Amino acid sequence: xxxxxxxxxxxxxxxxxxxxxxxxxxxxxxxxxxxxxxxxxxxxxxxxxxxxxxxxxxxxxxxxxxxxxxxxxxxxxxxxxxxxxxxxxxxxxxxxxxxxxxxxxxxxxxxxxxxxxxxxxxxxxxxxxxxxxxxxxxxxxxxxxxxxxxxxxxxxxxxxxxxxxxxxxxxxxxxxxxxxxxxxxxxxxxxxxxxxxxxxxxxxxxxxxxxxxxxxxxxxxxxxxxxxxxxxxxxxxxxxxxxxxxxxxxxxxxxxxxxxxxxxxxxxxxxxxxxxxxxxxxxxxxxxxxxxxxxxxxxxxxxxxxxxxxxxxxxxxxxxxxxxxxxxxxxxxxxxxxxxxxxxxxxxxxxxxxxxxxxxxxxxxxxxxxxxxxxxxxxxxxxxxxxxxxxxxxxxxxxxxxxxxxxxxxxxxxxxxxxxxxxxxxxxxxxxxxxxxxxxxxxxxxxxxxxxxxxxxxxxxxxxxxxxxxxxxxxxxxxxxxxxxxxxxxxxxxx
Amino acid sequence: xxxxxxxxxxxxxxxxxxxxxxxxxxxxxxxxxxxxxxxxxxxxxxxxxxxxxxxxxxxxxxxxxxxxxxxxxxxxxxxxxxxxxxxxxxxxxxxxxxxxxxxxxxxxxxxxxxxxxxxxxxxxxxxxxxxxxxxxxxxxxxxxxxxxxxxxxxxxxxxxxxxxxxxxxxxxxxxxxxxxxxxxxxxxxxxxxxxxxxxxxxxxxxxxxxxxxxxxxxxxxxxxxxxxxxxxxxxxxxxxxxxxxxxxxxxxxxxxxxxxxxxxxxxxxxxxxxxxxxxxxxxxxxxxxxxxxxxxxxxxxxxxxxxxxxxxxxxxxxxxxxxxxxxxxxxxxxxxxxxxxxxxxxxxxxxxxxxxxxxxxxxxxxxxxxxxxxxxxxxxxxxxxxxxxxxxxxxxxxxxxxxxxxxxxxxxxxxxxxxxxxxxxxxxxxxxxxxxxxxxxxxxxxxxxxxxxxxxxxxxxxxxxxxxxxxxxxxxxxxxxxxxxxxxxxxxxxx
Numbered sequence: 005x006x007x008x009x010x011x012x013x014x015x016x017x018x019x020x021x022x023x024x025x026x027x028x029x030x031x032x033x034x035x036x037x038x039x040x041x042x043x044x045x046x047x048x049x050x051x052x053x054x055x056x057x058x059x060x061x062x063x064x065x066x067x068x069x070x071x072x073x074x075x076x077x078x079x080x081x082x083x084x085x086x087x088x089x090x091x092x093x094x095x096x097x098x099x100x101x102x103x104x105x106x107x108x109x110x111x112x113x114x115x116x117x118x119x120x121x122x123x124x125x126x127x128x129x130x131x132x133x134x135x136x137x138x139x140x141x142x143x144x145x146x147x148x149x150x151x152x153x154x155x156x157x158x159x160x161x162x163x164x165x166x167x168x169x170x171x172x173x174x175x176x177x178x179x180x181x182x183x184x185x186x187x188x189x190x191x192x193x194x195x196x197x198x199x200x201x202x203x204x205x206x207x208x209x210x211x212x213x214x215x216x217x218x219x220x221x222x223x224x225x226x227x228x229x230x231x232x233x234x235x236x237x238x239x240x241x242x243x244x245x246x247x248x249x250x251x252x253x254x255x256x257x258x259x260x261x262x263x264x265x266x267x268x269x270x271x272x273x274x275x276x277x278x279x280x281x282x283x284x285x286x287x288x289x290x291x292x293x294x295x296x297x298x299x300x301x302x303x304x305x306x307x308x309x310x311x312x313x314x315x316x317x318x319x320x321x322x323x324x325x326x327x328x329x330x331x332x333x334x335x336x337x338x339x340x341x342x343x344x345x346x347x348x349x350x351x352x353x354x355x356x357x358x359x360x361x362x363x364x365x366x367x368x369x370x371x372x373x374x375x376x377x378x379x380x381x382x383x384x385x386x387x388x389x390x391x392x393x394x395x396x397x398x399x400x401x402x403x404x405x406x407x408x409x410x411x412x413x414x415x416x417x418x419x420x421x422x423x424x425x426x427x428x429x430x431x432x433x434x435x436x437x438x439x440x441x442x443x444x445x446x447x448x449x450x451x452x453x454x455x456x457x458x459x460x461x462x463x464x465x466x467x468x469x470x471x472x473x474x475x476x477x478x479x480x481x482x483x484x485x486x487x488x489x490x491x492x493x494x495x496x497x498x499x
Numbered sequence: 500x501x502x503x504x505x506x507x508x509x510x511x512x513x514x515x516x517x518x519x520x521x522x523x524x525x526x527x528x529x530x531x532x533x534x535x536x537x538x539x540x541x542x543x544x545x546x547x548x549x550x551x552x553x554x555x556x557x558x559x560x561x562x563x564x565x566x567x568x569x570x571x572x573x574x575x576x577x578x579x580x581x582x583x584x585x586x587x588x589x590x591x592x593x594x595x596x597x598x599x600x601x602x603x604x605x606x607x608x609x610x611x612x613x614x615x616x617x618x619x620x621x622x623x624x625x626x627x628x629x630x631x632x633x634x635x636x637x638x639x640x641x642x643x644x645x646x647x648x649x650x651x652x653x654x655x656x657x658x659x660x661x662x663x664x665x666x667x668x669x670x671x672x673x674x675x676x677x678x679x680x681x682x683x684x685x686x687x688x689x690x691x692x693x694x695x696x697x698x699x700x701x702x703x704x705x706x707x708x709x710x711x712x713x714x715x716x717x718x719x720x721x722x723x724x725x726x727x728x729x730x731x732x733x734x735x736x737x738x739x740x741x742x743x744x745x746x747x748x749x750x751x752x753x754x755x756x757x758x759x760x761x762x763x764x765x766x767x768x769x770x771x772x773x774x775x776x777x778x779x780x781x782x783x784x785x786x787x788x789x790x791x792x793x794x795x796x797x798x799x800x801x802x803x804x805x806x807x808x809x810x811x812x813x814x815x816x817x818x819x820x821x822x823x824x825x826x827x828x829x830x831x832x833x834x835x836x837x838x839x840x841x842x843x844x845x846x847x848x849x850x851x852x853x854x855x856x857x858x859x860x861x862x863x864x865x866x867x868x869x870x871x872x873x874x875x876x877x878x879x880x881x882x883x884x885x886x887x888x889x890x891x892x893x894x895x896x897x898x899x900x901x902x903x904x905x906x907x908x909x910x911x912x913x914x915x916x917x918x919x920x921x922x923x924x925x926x927x928x929x930x931x932x933x934x935x936x937x938x939x940x941x942x943x944x945x946x947x948x949x950x951x952x953x954x955x956x957x958x959x960x961x962x963x964x965x966x967x968x969x970x971x972x973x974x975x976x977x978x979x980x981x982x983x984x985x986x987x988x989x990x991x992x993x994x
Contacts, residue, residue, distance in 0.1 A: 056510060
């Protein structure tokens with residue numbers, strides 16, 4: 005059935021269309037049923053979506069009202085005619101059930117599931133079943149490999165040319181662990197090509213994209229990114245804007261809703277995104293510890309999985325297990341973390357030593373992985389670039405290319421509360437999860453300048469009356485809530 | 500935040516609201532995020548829903564546009580003010596994950612999950628996770644009991660008074676197995692009170708509600724139903740219109756989407772609906788066989804589960820395992836099945852013997868279960884009522900009370916194709932699933948008069964050229980498709 009496209013600046017968070025109820029009846033589709041929308045051009049695009057019905061004058065019988073998500077994905081124009089039909093039941097649902105029933109999926113079955121997610125033929129409930137199946141059954145190496153290949157196939161490539169295209173990824177969970185901007189600046193200052201895409205915070209206080217956004221733009225078109233990369237050897241942007249692996253994005257959306265993070269999908273998700281930008285050398289940082297995502301044992305098993313995948317895909321992968329027992333750096337929150345970063349980068353300032361040390365270590369590993377430095381000399385090379393100010397210079401170049409301005413970092417949040425120690429004591433533990441929650445309560449990641457500042461690390465001896473932590477917030481009420489949370493939850497343990 | 504309610508005759512198939520993007524920002528809710536809507540009256544109603552955003556003039560900053568599903572469930576009026584707030588993350592998600600991880604849920608945890616589904620705080624993806632968990636892990640008796648109690652608590656009771664309130668339920672899968680109208684007519688003709696709610700077809704050719712709807716109404720208000728019951732001792736309506744167990748309806752909606760039917764939920768679903776209408780004597784018919792839902796072993800285990808629940812809830816429950824190896828009756832499809840039923844009920848006509856026999860057996864069991872007949876005399880009692888015409892009289896009473904008219908059954912579908920045997924043969928099997936699919940292809944359950952008519956049963960000897968099956972459809976194209984399906988799939992096997 006040919007219908008005319010209509011928009012209403014309707015953001016539904018997922019592709020959905022509205023039909024006049026008579027049109028729905030004619031098509032034989034029920035509410036929440038699936039239709040396929042096809043453009044009429046020679047190389048027609050097709051997409052499957054669920055429908056609602058609505059009355060005139062919002063939609064006429066010969067019209068289809070689509071949400072912005074469809075408009076953008078199909079690049080539709082107002083009034084354009086599209087072919088709308090009843091969509092068949094996706095066969096991938098049977099494969100998902102096979103997986104849930106402990107079966108092993110073939111390459112072909114995984115490709116069909118992935119294709120159906122890509123064309124939007126699976127509902128969120130159906131994707132949730134897939135997530136549950138992966139969570140309960142895990143995935144064999146053959147399945148993970150097929151998943152990576154399928155996600156790349158049904159995605160968009162961003163092809164970067166060059167010999168030394170590198171990437172890094174940290175499994176999350178450590179508060180303040182914002183090494184990326186430092187590592188990218190050091191490595192690209194020495195000629196490595198670093199097309200870095202990062203995520204925004206979901207449950208944490210800040211993602212790298214949130215942090216950078218405090219002073220620069222993090223969303224660009226592919227053409228703009230190519231220009232930036234040519235100019236500076238690197239970019240640091242939000243991965244969602246490029247959306248190179250839309251299937252992964254759709255699965256992650258459901259995982260977030262369910263707050264479930266199947267290990268097998270985690271690996272496929274990371275690898276597909278790295279491969280989609282053409283990275284050849286990939287460093288994976290897996291912090292382990294009590295209050296982060298994985299313990300030592302799980303970290304080891306993840307490491308092996310990454311290494312096997314590297315072998316299969318002929319990529320140079322190095323995996324480092326790092327200490328995730330406490331936060332890194334002093335600031336937790338977008339602007340506070342970025343202030344730490346600038347202090348580490350700027351030779352004239354003194355930044356948090358632990359953040360500096362970890363960043364140098366990671367950059368050094370990448371120099372060795374690419375062969376730019378001989379084994380054992382990567383760290384020295386990284387130190388030289390950092391201490392000379394070359395890394396800071398590169399950072400400022402990238403900030404400028406991404407339309408940023410370091411001066412934006414000068415302000416502080418409107419309200420602040422310093423908490424002092426009531427007695428002489430020793431810090432015995434700092435809980436990553438609780439520090440994250442605390443920072444979120446102050447307003448992170450939305451309020452860029454809110455967050456917490458930690459004055460100490462585990463093992464430090466504190467005098468009576470000494471500052472332990474400062475809380476920053478844009479509103480009094482959030483600050484009060486944060487103080488209360490701090491008192492009740494004790495994110496910092498003393499003895 | 501106080502907002503004014505607005506409608507647009509918007510049918511979304513699930514509760515969803517639209518806010519102006521600035522309002523969403525103020526609330527701090529993202530697209531697809533949860534808000535709670537609360538009425539301002541003393542006994543305020545509350546509901547949780549996801550949101551979309553849209554631009555003026557469709558929604559202004561001080562307005563909230565709600566889908567019909569919210570309007571109806573909360574009984575909102577245009578322009579009414581409601582209190583809208585950010586909804587917290589439901590804690591039941593943790594319990595669902597516990598179940599997925601092989602845990603056993605406490606009574607309290609099940610009540611919280613059920614409450615969250617009732618107030619719409621769980622998304623379809625989250626309910627899908629629950630379905631996956633129940634499917635993978637099964638449920639202990641203690642969990643099923645808690646689930647039944649919780650679903651009734653968060654539902655609507657339809658209280659029927661009387662000593663002999665009976666009910667029956669057949670686990671589906673047998674094509675043409677439409678005993679309900681006959682059993683209800685026989686039993687209520689002898690004074691049993693039979694408030695029967697039935698379902699519509701989902702994957703089958705017809706549900707009892709679809710069948711009855713051919714000639715009478717099946718949706719009434721509770722008040723209307725009470726009047727009908729008082730007048731005739733019985734009613735036969737679509738369960739969905741009463742919606743006594745809305746939590747069950749929401750779970751079933753997702754199960755249908757996923758085409759998954761966890762056994763434990765099946766039992767809780769059936770029992771909660773029977774208990775909600777106050778049934779004291781319940782007969783469960785479990786047909787078993789190769790081409791229906793359960794085999795003999797699974798039927799036995801289901802039987803035990805029903806009996807244990809009966810004991811726990813102090814209800815008289817009888818479970819019969821019946822032969823589900825082939826279709827019952829001749830017609831498959833709403834009108835064709837009802838024609839069979841009328842022939843069985845009307846003493847002046849000759850109906851399908853197998854349908855008559857099974858209906859009499861079930862009615863006899865109910866007479867014995869209630870003590871209306873002594874052990875061994877139930878069948879005789881049922882036969883007497885059927886053969887005397889009393890059951891048919893009662894059936895016509897119910898038809899009239901439900902605003903029906905038997906004359907509506909007189910027409911036939913526009914197109915018909917008789918298929919004859921090419922040779923002398925013996926029928927060795929009739930596949931329920933394939934016969935169902937065949938009937939659906941002809942147009943069931945939407946086209947009431949479409950469907951298939953079977954002239955024989957398994958074991959019959961067929962002469963060359965003898966009629967085997969007739970296909971009925973309202974369009975030539977559907978009929979052609981059905982003929983093709985019959986030729987390719989061979990739903991009837993010969994030797």
